[in-house]
Amino acid sequence: MRILLSTYGSRGDVEPVVALGSRLQALGAEVRVSVPGDEEFAALCARAGVPLVPAFAPVREWTKEMMLRRRSASPEGRAELISGQAAEIVARQYDVLMAAAEGCDAVVACGLFPSCAAARLVAEQRGIRYILATFCPIWLPSAHNRPFEYPGHSLPAGVTDNRALWHHDIRTKNALFGGAVNSHRASLGLHPLDNVRDYVYGNPVLLACDPTLGPWLPSDLIGALQTGAWILPDERPLPDGLEAFLEAGSPPVYVGFGSIAVAREAGRAAIEAIRAKGRRTVIAHGWAELSPIDDRDDCFAVGDVNQQALFGRVAAAMHHGGAGTTVAAARAGAPQVVVPQIGDQPYWARRVAELGIGAAHDGPAPTAESLSAALGTALAPETGVRASAVAGRVRADGAAVAAKRLLDVLRLP
Template sequence: MRILLSTYGSRGDVEPLAALGAALQAHGVEAKVSAPGDAEFAALLARAGVTMAPAFAPVREWAKEMINRSRSASPEGRARLIAAQAAEIVARQYEALSAAAEGCDAVVAFGLFPSCAAARLVAEQHGMRYMLGTFCPVWLPSPHNRPHEYPSHPLPPGVTDNRLLWEMDIRTKNALFGEAVNGQRASLGLLPVENVRDYVYGNPVLLACDPTLGPWPGSDLIDAVQTGAFILPDERPLLDGLEAFLDSGPPPVYVGFGSISVAKEAGSTAIAAIRARGLRAVIARGWAELGTVDDRDDCFAVGEVNQQVLFGRVAAVIHHGGAGTTVAAARAGAPQAIVPQIGDQPYWARRVAELGIGAANDGPVPSAESLSAALDVALAPETSTRAAAVAGKIRADGAEVAARLLIELAGQPSR
């Protein structure tokens, strides 16, 4: 049996699929991951022992280009840019996935909507089973949450009926992605689809997040199978220099903001807030190449690092609220201070606060006052106690649960 796993996004999108691929291979399934061809992802998948099939483009430079294009655009201009990007992604990703899917029995797609649309088209053309996956409940139609708001397609003020909003979401996705999907279908001699959202989502959906952190209350709008987060075991030791830094004083505070646009400003603010409390910091460079700001010996900068080990040795984790970092910190029992920006980050920040294992910054751009307030909550003794208690509830078997489910489904006739 062969299963293709597809995503297009940052490390938080790729690492879980490395874990799922490894779990599938432990059951004798030949797994392949289509992911951006950045060197860091190639190394990650090689470490997991999973074959990589490069997606249509590396993601770092592509993301920078898209951000630069959208900065000066109006909401209407950003909507047109999204539609144009979608058409490019669907067409180019369709070609990449068509080659990768040869001989496969199923494809499972995560990541950007247009990338998932391309995977759905490939599955249809190859007669393979298809399944969409997501790492957060907020992306799924449900009476319990509102849909994502897109530029030039705001959710109407005063409307509180989530069912109605999800109906409107169908029209929004048709407006933004319909031409991309149906244009590609036309090029393949296929009839258009009237509802691109439900075509790409399919039913059921694989919900790959921890039920304690991100519970799924169920929905009559879509069926979701919650497996738990996909966690890739990491046995790598910490670098000698980092080990020495950790051993030389009290537990530091970890600071990492991944690929978010305010990373540099947030990093400097975080270091100042940490130093104001007489604490030390470990700075994750990330896409913004954060550094130590000066030559004082109370900060240590790291690149690629084993978070599973490191987070067990820090006083708190300041981060952007990505699903992967949130579950890694929660699993290690590390209190969290989150500076959420986009996508599902506000949801994870809210859940961390609701669980009592940390706090969210008040607003997307942290000031010295706002981040200090969040850090005060994270460093409080009661937060540390609660974080340790919640750590014992975080499941580590999500990839295994999903692997068994996919093996069962892949053996059934495609629909």
């Protein structure tokens, strides 16, 4: 069985795909992994021993450029920008994936919708199986949750029926992405689609999130195979300097905002809030390039680090609510302060609060005072007890479960 795995996104999109690729190889499948060709992702693939086929462009600089354009545009302009970006991604990613899929029996896609659309087109053209995967329940049609609200495409006012809202979501995705998909289909001599969402989603979908953190309630609008989060084991030691810092005092608070370009003031606010609680800080540079605010010895800055080794040794983890960081902290039993920014991050913040394993910051613009209040909740003894209890329920075998179920599905006629 030859399988192409594809995603276009940040570390939170790439690492789970690499984890799945590694588990599929362990079961005897032949795997190709197409992810952005950024140096950190090439190193990740090399560490896992999976072959890399670089996506159409490295993602770090591309994302920064796109975010700058979106900030300067009106809501209507942002919608037009999304559609224009979609057309570029579909066309360029299609070319990469079409070549990468040669000789493959199936393609599994996740990440940005236009990238998945390109993978779906490739599968159709090559006559091979296609399966979509996602990392959060909120992206899937269900009577139990509302669709994501895109810029320039507000959900209908006063409508509370989630089924009706998901029907509206079809029109939204047609408006945002239909032109890109149908234009490329026309160039291939294919008929246009009147429902690009369901074409790209397919049925069933692999739901790669932990059932304790992100439970899926069965939906008659789509079938989802929930496998647990796809976690890549990390055996890397912590850097010597970080190890010495951890040994030199009480457990610090971790601060990291991943690929979200949070204003530097957020890093300053976090350090001030942590100091106010009498704690030390481990701050991750991330794409926002956060760093210590002075030369005091109570703050240690790190780059790419083994979160699986680190999070078991911190008093709390303060982060943006990415799916990967949320599950890593939950597995380690580290109380969390989630400062959500975009996408599914508000969902993970809410789940952390609902489970009692941390605090959800109110809004994306933190201050020292607001973070201090949230940190007070995270550092409370009862939160630590709850976080330890939930840690025992978080599964570590999601990638293995997904690999087996995927092969079972693909073997069906």
